[in-house]
Amino acid sequence: MAGVVKAELGLLYKGENYVIVKKGGVAGEKVEKHNHPEANVIFTVVKGKVQVFLNETEEHVLAPGQVLEFDGDNYIQATLVEDSEFVVNLITKP
DSSP: OOOOOOOSSEEEEEOSSEEEEEEEEOTTOEEEEEOOTTEEEEEEEEESOEEEEETTTEEEEEOTTOEEEEETTSOEEEEESSSEEEEEEEEEOO
16 A cells, blocks of 8 residues: 555654654643754644644634744644634754
């Protein structure tokens, strides 16, 4: 088989230079402030609405299909505005 399809929450794929994780939860749940200094981050909402703060000041409210890209040196914290699912791609910096 050439391709593998996954849909569950949690670690989806891990390669030599990337990690892909799908997360989800109910409205009001939070992702506490943290960073990923070893990676570039691509944050994609696939369901619901998620309020994201970078470095506690830069706000993004993301809906399905919207993609936020940022350097993992920045700190992220998020709140699920609605029941939501999102995919986080961590791409190791060269």
